[in-house]
Amino acid sequence: MRALQFFRRGAVVQIEKFAPDTMLLDYLRLTEKSKGTKEGCNEGDCGACTVVLGTAHNGGVHYQAVNACILMLGQIHGKELITVDDLARDGKLHPVQQAMVDTHASQCGFCTPGFVMSLFSLAHENRPVDRAAVVDQIAGNLCRCTGYRPIIDAGLAVCNSADDQWSRAQSETFKILTAIEGDLFVGDETSFFAAPATAEKLAELCAQFPSATILSGGTDVGLWVTKQMRTQSQIIYTGHAKGFSDITDHGDHLSIGAGVTHAAAFDHLKTLHPDLGELARRFGARQVRASGTIGGNIANGSPIGDMPPALIALGATLHLQFGKMSRKMKLEDFFVAYGKQDRKPGELVWRVDVPKPAANQVFKCYKISKRFDDDISAVMGAFLLTLQGSKIVEARIAFGGMAATPKRASKTEAALIGKTLDEAMSVVLDDYAPIADMRASAEYRVTVGNALLRKALMEAAGANDMRVLQP
Numbered sequence: 001m002r003a004l005q006f007f008r009r010g011a012v013v014q015i016e017k018f019a020p021d022t023m024l025l026d027y028l029r030l031t032e033k034s035k036g037t038k039e040g041c042n043e044g045d046c047g048a049c050t051v052v053l054g055t056a057h058n059g060g061v062h063y064q065a066v067n068a069c070i071l072m073l074g075q076i077h078g079k080e081l082i083t084v085d086d087l088a089r090d091g092k093l094h095p096v097q098q099a100m101v102d103t104h105a106s107q108c109g110f111c112t113p114g115f116v117m118s119l120f121s122l123a124h125e126n127r128p129v130d131r132a133a134v135v136d137q138i139a140g141n142l143c144r145c146t147g148y149r150p151i152i153d154a155g156l157a158v159c160n161s162a163d164d165q166w167s168r169a170q171s172e173t174f175k176i177l178t179a180i181e182g183d184l185f186v187g188d189e190t191s192f193f194a195a196p197a198t199a200e201k202l203a204e205l206c207a208q209f210p211s212a213t214i215l216s217g218g219t220d221v222g223l224w225v226t227k228q229m230r231t232q233s234q235i236i237y238t239g240h241a242k243g244f245s246d247i248t249d250h251g252d253h254l255s256i257g258a259g260v261t262h263a264a265a266f267d268h269l270k271t272l273h274p275d276l277g278e279l280a281r282r283f284g285a286r287q288v289r290a291s292g293t294i295g296g297n298i299a300n301g302s303p304i305g306d307m308p309p310a311l312i313a314l315g316a317t318l319h320l321q322f323g324k325m326s327r328k329m330k331l332e333d334f335f336v337a338y339g340k341q342d343r344k345p346g347e348l349v350w351r352v353d354v355p356k357p358a359a360n361q362v363f364k365c366y367k368i369s370k371r372f373d374d375d376i377s378a379v380m381g382a383f384l385l386t387l388q389g390s391k392i393v394e395a396r397i398a399f400g401g402m403a404a405t406p407k408r409a410s411k412t413e414a415a416l417i418g419k420t421l422d423e424a425m426s427v428v429l430d431d432y433a434p435i436a437d438m439r440a441s442a443e444y445r446v447t448v449g450n451a452l453l454r455k456a457l458m459e460a461a462g463a464n465d466m467r468v469l470q471p
């Protein structure tokens, strides 16, 4: 297929020519001239640019709010695109907009369109919506005038049901979206946006163009374009490839495809352990979780990525794929040094196999960040303790934010083995010499790392879970 295709305002839009790194927000505001969607931060933080994408799912359409500023135009291939400009019909506001008016929630013109689209997306989730659900939904929409209360009221008033043209047209839209199939390749060999339709084709293309940018959710790559002004001329998008975002439960372990988004992983991770569910819920905000993937979070090699420490502590195995060649390694071995991972150009992070904790194992993980929602970790600690009675016979501890890579605390692990949980309270975390940066000072990181170790040991010994409860 040589043209990008997406469904918008009742018709399939086809685009045969576009710069590979065109951002969706620029397309909307500069090409389509739909200016209801606003540009605030241009880095995925404020939600002013929130739009909704519909994906064909189980005979219907799954609607999710995403940040248009860091989403590339090519990522909407095969999706339905809805923006705030589309909601009012024949001079009548959409129920979500009307609820915003009725509760006096419409405040400044920058944030309101994003709030409307986030609530629109929640209203189409077809699930009971309470205050916590509304708060979680709008955590990625920042209002600097602090007027959240009426916005939450609007959400509660309207998000428990969606009866509008989109909900009524779901089966028709499903057919239209599923008809957009096959590999996408727009451009030529020097400059292209490609979205292979299967995982095998994806691996083949990445091996053929090893210097191309592999794009998954774009929640990092998007910022290379919007903040670092780096041109991306060859892009291979993973999100259209069937078989790349599957999750399989093998009984004793979960197999998570690299293309699984944080939103899709949430339900599975929380069954593995509630702490993982909580971590997934605090990963960025809704818009970031809808786009960002587990594979991207591993591949970017960030020392402050949230998933790697948790997955390392659980003993995850990483699978990589280059063309037809696959290999695997312990996840911790993938992170070689700052900005350096054991991955050659064109090689894909393919999937991660995550063992489930056994009955005699205690798992704990904690994210420490300045803000509760929508913030990157200052320190992220994960612990897997294997116990015989109260004696620690094996320990796997991994931290993010404490070293140049997500890293195991091998010395501390060794010091814990053979000790009872009580005796282990005297062990000091002795593996890291963290740096100070704008997120935290070095001293803070060491203090927090030790506090988290103690918290994990106390909770393993039966102390109440001291997590902050969801508001």
Ligand SMILES: Cc1cc2nc3c(=O)[nH]c(=O)nc-3n(C[C@H](O)[C@H](O)[C@H](O)COP(=O)(O)OP(=O)(O)OC[C@H]3O[C@@H](n4cnc5c(N)ncnc54)[C@H](O)[C@@H]3O)c2cc1C
Pocket: 043, 044, 045, 070, 213, 214, 215, 216, 217, 218, 219, 220, 221, 222, 238, 258, 259, 282, 283, 284, 285, 288, 291, 292, 293, 294, 295, 296, 297, 298, 299, 300, 302, 304, 305, 306, 307, 347, 348, 349, 350, 374, 375, 376, 377
């Ligand atoms: C507002 C905001 C909040 C955020 N909050 C958090 C947070 O709370 N915790 C956190 O850990 N991170 C956070 N992030 C960072 C980012 O969202 C995550 O790291 C995310 O998981 C990246 O995944 P992605 O699919 O978007 O990756 P992309 O941006 O698509 O790619 C990231 C990197 O990985 C490469 N890549 C992607 N997929 C593959 C693959 N399958 N194989 C090989 N290479 C690949 C890309 O080429 C690129 O180098 C946040 C980002 C933003 C913008």
Ligand code: FES
Pocket: 038, 039, 040, 041, 042, 043, 044, 045, 046, 047, 048, 049, 050, 067, 068, 069, 070
């Ligand atoms: S403009 Fe702020 S999230 Fe997109």
Ligand code: FES
Pocket: 107, 108, 109, 110, 111, 112, 142, 143, 144, 145, 146, 147
């Ligand atoms: S609605 Fe824009 S700052 Fe509050």
